[in-house]
Amino acid sequence: MRMNRIARRSTAVIILAVIMVSGLSFFLVEYFMYADQWVISKGSPHVYDGSNIGCGIVTDRDGILLLDDRNERVFSEDQKIRMSTIHWVGDRYGYIQAPAVAHYAKEMAGFDPIGGLYSYSGVGQATLSLSARLQVAAMEALGDRKGSIAIMDYRTGQILCAVSSPTYDPDDPPEITEENQDIWEGVYLNRFTQSVYVPGSIFKIVTAAAALERIDGILDQTFHCTGEYDLSTGSVTCEHAHGTLDFYGAMANSCNCAFASVVEQMGAQALKEQVDRYSVTEPVSFDGITTAAGRFDITDASLDQVAWSGIGQHKDQINLCSYLTFVSAIANGGAAQQPYVVSQVTCGGEVTYQAQTQTMDRVMPEEVALELQKMMRSNVEVKYGVDNFPEGMTVCAKTGTAQADGKASNALLTGFVLEEEYPLSFIIVVEEGGYGQNTCVPIISQLLEVCKEVI
């Protein structure tokens, strides 16, 4: 055996060392290329708390603390704020997911490959467009009832208020059992973004818009409501006979018969085309959220079913956020602004994200929008009562009462304020709330008063 040769062969160990160094170098290259992605991957322990944000602090539009996640997950000290904002900041255990804030994890965490996530004093902060005051007021207005209320700035797309009920205090979560599960049904959902509802009469805004575009001289037509409108396959009914109405009157009285006639004139195909053009049932995407998709399905529908679809029944379903975007477009003269809830993100004092108003390609001719504004204003003047709304606010609205299977009707209301200083659009659903007008008008009136102070 030759010593020298063995000594030479011992360099094989060097080959191993070279493999080791190569492997580690390969990793270091990967590190500098991808570490920023790793660190904000879903579930990254120092950025997320489950799927919710787990670093930095979250405040409302006025700087009121909603969540401090620098060390432990600390919510607002005010129980009502905790309860009304949980669907936006997420709970402690990931039952309630808050993708909007989590979407800006990277901007909040302030990662750089040298220092990692370490920060001696700098802290990530997300400012939401929500107003904690409005959230609390809306939650209190809903009370024990299930539903959702949202208010948006239709000029910018900022969501000022969006509550979902039922809700709970994340610091005192309820024990959900078989007995009480009805009370807590859908508590983990953000009903504004994740649920769909039967729209009922608020869908007449869509049909009216379609009619304004498709039927010449619709405004000159008169309708005779006998309480029942016969179509060859069945009939559409009103609760009582409305008598003779023009198109404005049909809208204000929410006359099913008149609208059935409008749908009949327009034809199923044209209505479907308009619904698609307004993207009423399309999901909206913003801040990492994609809302639930609505539905307008008249495939193989009989004539009366198409007519019912035109007045927000049959198979119709809408998502509140998506529908509010549509209503906001009317308020904004036809152009829809993309909604958003995260206004600004800073990290260590540096602005890492700033929300921008973006106009979506949901187009409605301006003259149609203006006409609809007038019609919805007339609803208030003729039907809901100008005095029932706050002073100094020209509110345009449409109520709805939607039949849900087997349960009491859901009360709905949507609309907007025309004044330039209050560019607010809103939508309300109170589940099993009865008539839209009786239930929802007092609620929005109360909230719009709060808006005066918040804006």
Add this chain to the structure above:
Amino acid sequence: MEQVLTALSDLDSTFVRVFLAVMRYVAPALVAAILWRGCRPLLTFRREPEIWAFLIASTGKRYPVTHWENVIGQHKRCDIVLELPTVSRTHAVLTRYDDGSWTISDAGSKNGVLVNGKRVKICALEPEDRIEVGGIEMALQPVSKYQVQRLTQNRTRASTGLKSVSDLLLLTIFQLLACLGFLLSGCEEPMSVVAGFGAIIAAQWGLLAFYLGIRRPAFELETVAFLLCTMGMAAICAVKPGEAVKQVIALLLGLTVYLIVGWSLRDLERAKKMRYLAAVAGVGLLVVTLVFGKEIYGAKNWLVIGSMSIQPSELAKICFVYVGASTLERIMNKRNLIGFIIYTLMICGCLALMNDFGTALIFFCAFLMIAYLRSGSVGTIALALTALGFAGIIVLKIAPHALSRFSSWRHIWEDPLGAGYQQTRALMCIASGGLFGLGIGQGWMKNLFASDSDVVYATLSEEWGLLLSTLLVVSMLAVALFAVRSASASRSSFYTIGACTAATILVVQTMFNVLGTLDVLPLTGVTFPFVSNGGSSMICAWGLLSFIKAADTRLDASFAVRKEKGSDADE
């Protein structure tokens, strides 16, 4: 003690934050300094072979004899090159024994070896004997006392005691700061932390005191090993501080094994006898595990005795290196080579039955290294075939186990909550830590399975930074390179093979552990020597280090190298 701990916990939180923030930079700087001081001499020492004798040709030419086994021949890679056509390429082997006696043997030469005019196969040499190799007449002259002294004076000292003390002082400062960091960051079990770091400090100073006592002051390898142990303790304190004491006991056992194995290696004749014991122990450990072992996490490689659980396959690694290096004998011997192949097959059979993929892989790499170091012209084919069979058995036996590991390899992000959970969390935490870490005790990795063993690299990266954890890998490489550099000056091929194989195991384990965590290689559950929490692994690491220590022939460097007294040479 209690009072000190209470006082610490009362410290102002600003102070704590500042301390932890400063430690982010101080820690890697200190570790870099420790490694620089520790590794530089290991990598830059002059490789001066020891001279054991001179062959003096009748022409007056003196050939220094620098090893205990020297091949004489015409080939340029022989230890003593005689460029004459009458000399065979590999002509004869000149061998020195522990007692200072010498033999010469014929290595199958054409013209034979003559001692005092008689052709011999093997022959003990006396000082006045005339040796004839290929017509050249030579006499063997062992070095005299005077020459030993003169040569010794010219050789570089490994290290002075003062340097070792100052190196260790630096390490101790680092350990104290680390310990303080854990106490300040609000560790749940401060007493365990203090006990853990305290015991490491006590053990390292105890060992150095012993070295200074026996005048072998070189402490570089040990400094590196203790640094790695310290980082292992840092991981344990972050993950399961309650196990600190357990790990310290393992460290003390490891040091004991280190000294025992090192002592057995001092004497080559003793080592030769020990190899039978090692061979039996190696297979015995595995057989016992097979019979009485318990299956934990898919591999039946645990032996539970009372409250203790050990992995005998770790200890078998030490035996394997012992056997692999020593069955070589001192001259070429085919029979022993076959013996080693059979032995390897027995070991690999046991591991295959245990379903222990990770350890089998390590043995496989060690086997390949030994096979490569040993196979010159003889046995290469047999060894290669054995290697092939070894790999085949592993793959066949544990295919489902292995396949599942391979299926998520480089695909961890496709199933971040399932198969890729451990590694995606590891990468997220490494990225969160950046190059300087999030600070002592600030990590999340403690919530992850095996964060103090299989993916310990990520745990350390997260809290101490990628820079520091990379330095740990570098230090392991430095130890391996030292083994390679020592090889050319080594006394006997036994030490060279032992050191290189031990280095192979240490590097391969580090590689599979670290690169497995980082998803560069599949995750195999192999431990990071000295660092991973686990008693058997700790003992194994120290046992392997003693083979490297035994190859350190720098002057007065190693307790595992016997000092040659001048009187030896005079006999």
